[in-house]
Amino acid sequence: MIESEYIDGVRLLRHRAAQEHTDVTLTFAVGAQDETLRTIGVAHTVEHLVMSTVRQLPIQVEAEVDLMTTAFAASGSPARVGEFLNRLCAALAEPPVDRLAVEAGVLAAEDGWAAHPMAAFLLFVRYGASGPGLGWLEGAGYDGLTAEHVTAFARKWFVPGNAVLQVSGPLPEGLELKLPQGPAPVRALPTGRLLDGPSAVGYGIPGAAVLLTMPTGDAARVPGLAMRVLESRIEEQCRHVAGHSYVVDSQVVGMDWVIYAEAREGTEEAVARAVGEALTDLAANGPSEDELALVVARLEEEVATTDKELAEVFAGTMRRLMGEPEVPPIDVALANQVRPADIAAVLRDALPSAIGYAEEEALDVWKAYGFRPEAHCPVIPELPAGKIYKPPLAARTFIKDARSLVLVETGHGLALRDDDGIHEIKWDEVAGVMRTDGPTVVLGVNGCAIPVDPQVFRGSGAALDELARRTDSGLWFDESAFSRDEDDH
Structure with a gap:
């Protein structure tokens, strides 16, 4: 003890x-x-x-x-x-x-x-x-x-x-850890966006990844074993068999696990297929006995080569400080009793929460595995009522992209229709407002970004005035000079 x-x-x-x-x-x-x-x-x-x-x-x-x-x-x-x-x-x-x-x-x-x-x-x-x-x-x-x-x-x-x-080793003498004084902060992880998944999103990073929201770990660490099996299979295919990836790794934040595989140029679709195939096959059929035995053996080695009691106290203390639920200590004997069907079951249950990722041109690969392409921020079905701002007539006549653009100032916030759909940011959900040399960009807690530029939307200076009146001045900031320097080059 x-x-x-x-x-x-x-x-x-x-x-x-x-x-x-x-x-x-x-x-x-x-x-x-x-x-x-x-x-x-x-x-x-x-x-x-x-x-x-x-x-x-x-x-x-x-x-x-x-x-x-x-x-x-x-x-x-x-x-x-x-x-x-x-x-x-x-x-x-x-x-x-x-x-x-x-x-x-x-x-x-x-x-x-x-x-x-x-x-x-x-x-x-x-x-x-x-x-x-x-x-x-x-x-x-x-x-x-x-x-x-x-x-x-x-x-x-x-x-x-x-x-x-x-x-x-020896505890240093005369330690004076004179940190700032105050209570330990209390935090709660935000609820986040729950997609009607499995869904997939695209961007310009070469590679593929998947986020799964997993249940809290049990003594056998079945969710963790499942993610280790998934990562191991992706690494085997993308790096050791096909030679497409060097980096295959994972990140855990609370109950969210992200496994990602980088792709060398020209292999983005192949890597996306490898990630989608590994996930859906494991969820349907589970791992082989050898795959499962390997990740359990790795877990055993980790436990055997660390100070188990101290590691558990440290992990438990950090979970408490993070506001995360407690989990029972690792029981290696129980981990050895986990069967391939248990791994399949936990992955199958997590599939509705899955968000896949691929480089934009490879995004359609996810459709073959039952994933629906999704905008990276929420979209709503209809443009809300309010004061409408549009690009000048000349722009709408000669610039194709300008024809779909509509900015709306509603009684509750701002909405924008663009090629991705209809985005809305309510006044009380503004996370920040960035002033740039061009538009003023409104950023929502929901991840949406709405540019307000009187040169693009006629008369939208009035929307900027309402934005200033409705939002805390502490949320406003100027675009970083470092970002502008990057853009210049």
Whole structure:
């Protein structure tokens, strides 16, 4: 039984491995999904700012931000590692925002993703401009973040009750984890968009992927085993048999699993077929005994080569901080009793939630597997009533695309008819408003984007005035200068 230990309110987990040097990982239950459209990139910015205060230490240090967590790690002598932790926590309490402009440029040059682009896109389709869906969007850019954004985010999320410190080797003396003080944040994963699936969406990323919403894990981890089997089969076909892919991987966010396979040029349709075939065949027939035995053996190895009790305490603590339901400890004996039919059943039950992805020109491949092509943001059947704005007559006469465009200011928000269908954003569902050199782009929590441009829609300056009156000024931002520079090139 692991005792509950704390240092300055931070949960401490000590690994049993005997060693002279010290390895630490300080993990916070906060990531890109906890930002807003206006503050996208703020978690990564905090990480860069605080790491600038420890970069001169003569030990190995690193940090990472993903959708769900932010982690800082160091390895070295106990004294130096202790210095790392003390400096790091002091910087989180008072971020060095005087470096904000410099780090904004570094972050833009890094051009990192909190999730693989295919996973980010599918999570955006699922959640729109909220929670995990934010990993797909850019927002105001790193140059649009202010010192107030950074300090407010740090003070809310980088608190002792939202952190876990794992230590291997001697515990450094004199630790002072003086983090910002405050209660542990309470979060709830957004409900997200539930499509009448299985559905499929397309974009320009070469590859194929699928998102499945799976049940909470049981002691045998049947949902997890099912996704491991699916990923293993896709990797076998796309990489080892056909040679189409190098990267085949997965991302898990709450109950959503995304498995993706990149495609080299010219193999996009083949990779989409491999993903669709693997999923639907496994859901219908289950895996072979050998396929199942391999993933169970891998699970056994993971359990056997880790500190099982400590790993379960860490995982349970992080689930609690994330607001996720508890799951029973892994029971390898039960995992060995899982049969191919159990894998088929859990995948079959998840199929209605499935969202497939393919490069746009390969999207029709999914139809053969019962997936219906879907717009990447919601569309409604009819254009709502309201004040109508259209392109000038000359544009509608000579520009084919202009003929379908209609902007409507309703009593509840804005609606747009374009080639993809009819999109609507209600006033109370505006996630952000981006000012550009051209249109003002209204972004909805539902993932829709509606451009309002008086040069495209005659008289729509009145719609912009109503938009300003109806929305919080804090939601408005200018297009990132870094984005404009990319467009210029």
